[in-house]
Amino acid sequence: MTDTRRFELGFPRRAAVPTEAEITLFTQELAWMVRSGVPLGRAIDILLAEAQSGPLAAPLRGIRAELRAGSSLAEAMSRQGRIFPETYLRLVSLAESAGTLPMVLSRLYEGRARAARLRQKVGAALIYPAFLVIVAIAAVALIALAVLPQLRAILPDQPMADGSDRAMRRLIALSDWVFAHGPIAALPVLGAGFACAALLRRPSVRVALAEFLRPVPVIGPLLALSRLADLTRTLAMLAEAGLPVDECLRLARHATPSPRLGATLEKMEAALRAGQDITGPLRADPAFPGLLSSLMKVGQETGNLGQSLSQAAAIFEEKTTTALDRALTLLEPALILFISVAVGSLIYLVIGALMSVNDLFL
Numbered sequence: 195m196t197d198t199r200r201f202e203l204g205f206p207r208r209a210a211v212p213t214e215a216e217i218t219l220f221t222q223e224l225a226w227m228v229r230s231g232v233p234l235g236r237a238i239d240i241l242l243a244e245a246q247s248g249p250l251a252a253p254l255r256g257i258r259a260e261l262r263a264g265s266s267l268a269e270a271m272s273r274q275g276r277i278f279p280e281t282y283l284r285l286v287s288l289a290e291s292a293g294t295l296p297m298v299l300s301r302l303y304e305g306r307a308r309a310a311r312l313r314q315k316v317g318a319a320l321i322y323p324a325f326l327v328i329v330a331i332a333a334v335a336l337i338a339l340a341v342l343p344q345l346r347a348i349l350p351d352q353p354m355a356d357g358s359d360r361a362m363r364r365l366i367a368l369s370d371w372v373f374a375h376g377p378i379a380a381l382p383v384l385g386a387g388f389a390c391a392a393l394l395r396r397p398s399v400r401v402a403l404a405e406f407l408r409p410v411p412v413i414g415p416l417l418a419l420s421r422l423a424d425l426t427r428t429l430a431m432l433a434e435a436g437l438p439v440d441e442c443l444r445l446a447r448h449a450t451p452s453p454r455l456g457a458t459l460e461k462m463e464a465a466l467r468a469g470q471d472i473t474g475p476l477r478a479d480p481a482f483p484g485l486l487s488s489l490m491k492v493g494q495e496t497g498n499l500g501q502s503l504s505q506a507a508a509i510f511e512e513k514t515t516t517a518l519d520r521a522l523t524l525l526e527p528a529l530i531l532f533i534s535v536a537v538g539s540l541i542y543l544v545i546g547a548l549m550s551v552n553d554l555f556l
Contacts, residue, residue, distance in 0.1 A: 210249040212277055218306040220250060225299035235261050253277055266290050281428055281449045288435050298435060305427055308511070312420070312518070319522040323529050330533040337540055342369045365543065401451045412524060416517045418481060421452045423510035425459075426486065430507050433493075434500030440466050454481055485509065 212220075220241060227237040238261065242254040253274040260270030268287035271278045282302060289298035342365050393399045404421075408414040428449050432442040440463060447459040461475035472494075476487040486506050493502030 212249040212253065214306070215310060216248075216250055217277065218303060218310060221299055221306065222303040225296055225303055228299060229296035234267060267295070279449060281432065281445045284437070284441075284445055285431060285435050288437060292436065294435075298431075301431055301434075305431060308427075309424065312514070316518065316522075319518075320525075323525055326526075326529050326533060330537065333537055334540060337537075338365065338369050339372065342366050343373075365540075397451060401453070404451070405453070412521045416514070416521050419510060419514045419517050421450065421455060422482070422486075423507060423514045425450045425452075425455055426503055426507040426510055430500055430503035432500075433503055439472070439499070443472075454479075458482065 223241060223244075224237055227240065228234065232240070235258070238254060238258045242251065242258060245251040245254055256274050257267070257270040260273055261267065265273075266287065267290055268283050271286065272283050285298050285302060286295070289295040394403070404417050407417060425446055429442055429446045432445055433439070437445070443459050443463045443466070447456045447463070450456050450459070458475050458479045458481070462472045465474055466472050471491075473487040473491050476482045476490065477484065489502040489506045490499065493499035496502075
């Protein structure tokens, strides 16, 4: 594969990795063209011409070269690094064998687009709370850095005997320190912020953070519902594509970021190998609602496991949306209350100090 690194000022720079949104758009456009009867090689050529020198250009060139060498689409995709998830590749491989590539690509796009819409909804809903936090920080900074230093002139030289001005003097001292060392003190804060942002890009760190937040009210149940909906949708797509149950469980176990859900899926695989009921581990794990085990049981008995899982996924996705709306509804008043308490406490300290100084001179 061609080395896509560029050298600027003597330092190597890695080629940009396609984002989730770019992979989703690629899946949608490829599904459209294949469904319209465009040959696969021609479709890749069209997408490559559109990508030009973007992040998808190098993978598309690699896919085109592999296809021309006689590889299947799934094999060509698998040789482009870790851009495409294992579940994605397995579904594409099965679809190529069964002649259902347009349908499977459309379903992959719909699943990825559904998850992207949920993320966008969360991001859009957090704009106003983030604005409130920024305004609150600006208000506190204005009071602490502009108002408090002006009060030094009215404070007596010696601290009051009853200690009523102790908090005010400490705030003024902190304000003076920020004025004197602000630029230097800001560097570690900015460094910590960039470090946290870099860490959050790692899947392992996000998984650990989600596990840490699991006991937190509102947030924990929301994360659990979201993961359960994603897992059920993945199982539904795999089952509807005709994969054996054991392979569905294995691929879903590798796809889910939750160690707890993965452990239950592993127990289900063991139960299947032992000839036992695979819904047993589901019923034993409180993380899985009884509805899922019931629908899976019915799906196995009727031979419509994929349809039953798809119905369960739709239910869990609706519950996730409802829980998200409830959480966002609670977030705004909680932030307003917290900001009011923080700003009000600071104003109370200022007024208390002013009243104490006034009583001293009366």
